[in-house]
Structure formats: structure tokens, C-alpha cells
Amino acid sequence: MSDRDRKPQFRRGGGKPFDKGRKSGRPPAWRDREADPDGPVILYGWHTVSAALANPQRQIRKLLLTENAARRLAEENIDPRVTPEIVRPHAIDQRLGPDAVHQGLLAEADPLPSPDIDALTQDGIVLVLDQITDPHNVGAIMRSAAAFSVKAIVTTARHSPEATGVLAKSASGALELVPLVTVQNLARALIALNDRGFLTVGLDSEGSEDLAAVALRQPLALVLGAEGKGLRQLTRETCGVVARLDMPGAIKSLNVSNAAVLALYIGASRLGLMA
Incomplete structure (x- = not known):
């Protein structure tokens, strides 16, 4: 069996919400960087998450995938790098809001380093x-x-x-x-x-x-x-x-x-x- 045909091992579950910024009533993009410069960032959507997974400088903490998104990652030979949690789309909607087009992918990651x-x-x-x-x-x-x-x-x-x-x-x-x-x-x-x-x-x-x-x-x-x-x-x-x-x-x-x-x-x- 080839690597392409081997099914990836995923962990099921929902986990706790990632977005600490929602406690302030502001969307995730508006957390105060000075107050929590090393806090996790939230990445969602196919291009956003797949690019993060391909970036060796990006440290992935958690990864939520729907079954369809997990299948697509496997078909395109994209290494999830961490053991993902397989969830229903609604579980991601709850974290991002109903208007976010997440395409079944949500990652919690460390911020990228800021050059001088x-x-x-x-x-x-x-x-x-x-x-x-x-x-x-x-x-x-x-x-x-x-x-x-x-x-x-x-x-x-x-x-x-x-x-x-x-x-x-x-x-x-x-x-x-x-x-x-x-x-x-x-x-x-x-x-x-x-x-x-x-x-x-x-x-x-x-x-x-x-x-x-x-x-x-x-x-x-x-x-x-x-x-x-x-x-x-x-x-x-x-x-x-x-x-x-x-x-x-x-x-x-x-x-x-x-x-x-x-x-x-x-x-x-x-x-x-x-x-």
C-alpha cells in the first residue's frame, strides 16, 4: 500500500474553543498583540491552512478537520503535521461564527516570527x-x-x-x-x-x-x-x-x-x- 493510499490517523473530538479574544466581544483579528504577543492565532479555510501546513516556520498547535477536508488533505498528500480532530462543520461554525467560510479546516498555531x-x-x-x-x-x-x-x-x-x-x-x-x-x-x-x-x-x-x-x-x-x-x-x-x-x-x-x-x-x- 502506497503512502497516498494509506489512511491518515485522526483523533475525533471537539476540544475547547480556541478564540480567547471572543471574551472581549471583538472578532479574533482584533486581539491586542501587545497584551498577548505570543498567544495563538486562528487560521481557517483551505488556502490559509494548507499554506500554514506547508510552512516549516509555522508551529501548529491544534487542527480541526471535517471528514471531507481530511480526505482532501490526504488526496493532495499534505502532511497535517499534528494529529487532527475530526469534527462536524457545525463544531467549526461555533468557534468562528456562521459567516466564516472555513471549508472544513481550522488550525490553532503560534504566531510567525517578526523580522527586524x-x-x-x-x-x-x-x-x-x-x-x-x-x-x-x-x-x-x-x-x-x-x-x-x-x-x-x-x-x-x-x-x-x-x-x-x-x-x-x-x-x-x-x-x-x-x-x-x-x-x-x-x-x-x-x-x-x-x-x-x-x-x-x-x-x-x-x-x-x-x-x-x-x-x-x-x-x-x-x-x-x-x-x-x-x-x-x-x-x-x-x-x-x-x-x-x-x-x-x-x-x-x-x-x-x-x-x-x-x-x-x-x-x-x-x-x-x-x-
């Missing part, structure tokens, strides 16, 4: 997020970052969603591919990037010139602000350049995740990173 600014390579593109709080937007930005081989995403420890739950699902596996650098003070982080030779370009609708006209170079840091508020004043002042994205249509602004992918396309094209 000084550890970033001095080539390619990094993204810097200035208090973007919507986990759907941050997850979509991470997915685009993975598509454009972004070296890292820099974000703040406060006023940003934790890398768990909705954010991880929206990132669709990109959380395992793009390092997330968490800093206490964004202005100081930008100064550190400037000192290390990065061209820091803040994106703002009131920027002095179109991003497509800016003389871009590597290493490049593209800085994105929250929807509505945009870049904070100190962030703008710390960026080497503040540029805008010119639009030909009647609507001149984009959702921040759409602005991110457009800026990445312009940056990667201008820097010759598309080949």
Missing part, C-alpha cells in the same frame, strides 16, 4: 501600512504583496489587525509567504528605512507628483495610509517623496487594497521586477 527592520534586504519593494485597520484590506494587500514578491510588510503593533482570523483568510495563504515586520513607532521605522538607503514613497491623493513620474529605485518602500484618514502628518513628513496615483476617470481615489496593487504594479514595472 535591520534584517530587511536592500533590494526589491517593501510595503509600509500606516494604521490600516480593516483586516479584509490588510489581507488583500498581503495577497497582492505575495503576487509581486514584496520582501516584507511593515505595520504597527497598535491600530492594526492581528495576523489571525479574518486577515489570514483574506490573505489566502500569503501570510506564510510575506514577512510581517511589526514596529512600535512607524516614523522611527521609516527613518530606519531611509538610513538604510530605501526610497520611501508615501501614497496620498494630495501628493506633489504622479507615482508613475517619480524616479523610482531599489530598495523601495511604498507607504499606504488608512482609508479616509490617509497618511498621518508625521508619516508624510518622514517619507522621502509623497506621490499620488492619477486616475483618468471621474472617481479619483481607490480602495486602499486596490491602490496597493496599482502602486506595486507601477513600482515593479519601473524597477524591472516583472520579468
Whole structure:
């Protein structure tokens, strides 16, 4: 009997709910990272969990699977790495809520390590997020970052969603591919990037010139602000350049995740990173 045909050994049961964050009445993506920086993260959905299982840096604590999900993992020769608990879909619904599209997979895992600014390579593109709080937007930005081989995403420890739950699902596996650098003070982080030779370009609708006209170079840091508020004043002042994205249509602004992918396309094209 081949390894492909051998049935995996699973443990049945439901276990206790994973989400300590629900005690506060907030969704899992909003647990305070400073209060519990080493607490478990919740990953659910096929792409999110299968990417975590494929990442040797991700330590899996527990894994809940429906019978169909367990069968699919076995068919695709994906090692669950821990002994999963086989549960009914409703058991996962109870932990995540009825609106979460979990596809029969839920994992409790350790957070991934956060690299230091000084550890970033001095080539390619990094993204810097200035208090973007919507986990759907941050997850979509991470997915685009993975598509454009972004070296890292820099974000703040406060006023940003934790890398768990909705954010991880929206990132669709990109959380395992793009390092997330968490800093206490964004202005100081930008100064550190400037000192290390990065061209820091803040994106703002009131920027002095179109991003497509800016003389871009590597290493490049593209800085994105929250929807509505945009870049904070100190962030703008710390960026080497503040540029805008010119639009030909009647609507001149984009959702921040759409602005991110457009800026990445312009940056990667201008820097010759598309080949």
C-alpha cells in the first residue's frame, strides 16, 4: 500500500474553543498583540491552512478537520503535521461564527516570527501600512504583496489587525509567504528605512507628483495610509517623496487594497521586477 493510499490517523473530538479574544466581544483579528504577543492565532479555510501546513516556520498547535477536508488533505498528500480532530462543520461554525467560510479546516498555531527592520534586504519593494485597520484590506494587500514578491510588510503593533482570523483568510495563504515586520513607532521605522538607503514613497491623493513620474529605485518602500484618514502628518513628513496615483476617470481615489496593487504594479514595472 502506497503512502497516498494509506489512511491518515485522526483523533475525533471537539476540544475547547480556541478564540480567547471572543471574551472581549471583538472578532479574533482584533486581539491586542501587545497584551498577548505570543498567544495563538486562528487560521481557517483551505488556502490559509494548507499554506500554514506547508510552512516549516509555522508551529501548529491544534487542527480541526471535517471528514471531507481530511480526505482532501490526504488526496493532495499534505502532511497535517499534528494529529487532527475530526469534527462536524457545525463544531467549526461555533468557534468562528456562521459567516466564516472555513471549508472544513481550522488550525490553532503560534504566531510567525517578526523580522527586524535591520534584517530587511536592500533590494526589491517593501510595503509600509500606516494604521490600516480593516483586516479584509490588510489581507488583500498581503495577497497582492505575495503576487509581486514584496520582501516584507511593515505595520504597527497598535491600530492594526492581528495576523489571525479574518486577515489570514483574506490573505489566502500569503501570510506564510510575506514577512510581517511589526514596529512600535512607524516614523522611527521609516527613518530606519531611509538610513538604510530605501526610497520611501508615501501614497496620498494630495501628493506633489504622479507615482508613475517619480524616479523610482531599489530598495523601495511604498507607504499606504488608512482609508479616509490617509497618511498621518508625521508619516508624510518622514517619507522621502509623497506621490499620488492619477486616475483618468471621474472617481479619483481607490480602495486602499486596490491602490496597493496599482502602486506595486507601477513600482515593479519601473524597477524591472516583472520579468
